[in-house]
Amino acid sequence: MIDYDSETALVVVDVQNDFADPEGGLSVADGAAVVPVINQHIAAANEAGGHVVYTADWHPGSTPHFAKDGGIWPVHCVAHTWGSEFHPDLVVDGPVVRKGSNGEDGYSGFTMRDPQTEETTPTELAAMLREWGVTKLIVTGLATDYCVKATALDGLSEGFSVHLIRDAVRSVDLEEGDGDRALTEVESAGGKLV
Numbered sequence: 001m002i003d004y005d006s007e008t009a010l011v012v013v014d015v016q017n018d019f020a021d022p023e024g025g026l027s028v029a030d031g032a033a034v035v036p037v038i039n040q041h042i043a044a045a046n047e048a049g050g051h052v053v054y055t056a057d058w059h060p061g062s063t064p065h066f067a068k069d070g071g072i073w074p075v076h077c078v079a080h081t082w083g084s085e086f087h088p089d090l091v092v093d094g095p096v097v098r099k100g101s102n103g104e105d106g107y108s109g110f111t112m113r114d115p116q117t118e119e120t121t122p123t124e125l126a127a128m129l130r131e132w133g134v135t136k137l138i139v140t141g142l143a144t145d146y147c148v149k150a151t152a153l154d155g156l157s158e159g160f161s162v163h164l165i166r167d168a169v170r171s172v173d174l175e176e177g178d179g180d181r182a183l184t185e186v187e188s189a190g191g192k193l194v
Helices: 031-047 125-132 144-157 178-188
Strands: 008-013 051-057 096-099 111-113 120-122 136-142 161-170
Touching: 008 031, 008 125, 008 144, 031 051, 031 136, 031 161, 051 125, 051 144, 120 125, 136 144, 144 161, 144 178, 161 178
Parallel strands: 008 051, 008 136, 051 096, 136 161
Antiparallel strands: 111 120
């Protein structure tokens, strides 16, 4: 288990019904299996005085992010729908950073990207972590090859030490091996795989 303290934040990435439930709009194979592992980490972080923060896709009904509007993804995590809610077994005990609410690609918990102009805008995550005095991130959630990878890489570029918990992530794997390649990319950038 990771050693948590007041300078450590557990980042729970997008453990929402549309990803974690087999009936979800963009279901990740075995996605719900991360929930009990993440819950153990939430308990450990809270017990040790660490921090827990959640990210969530929070899309409008139409966005260039979706295939029906010119993007690559099926409709998922539309704000205020069942799909955008956290998995019912996930312990939610901390602030939530919502991303993609204006039609942006919301892969990273730290930034959103306009799919047409490519312009990126920061979320409140980095400022929140710095306000708490956090230096180390523990990254978990869905999906390894997209939002988890993007959040971990942005965390590293923001100057945080990043640890990614292998048994608390799952991959979309649009192409076979995408998840493994994502883990390698995070490790090559300086992240630690635990």
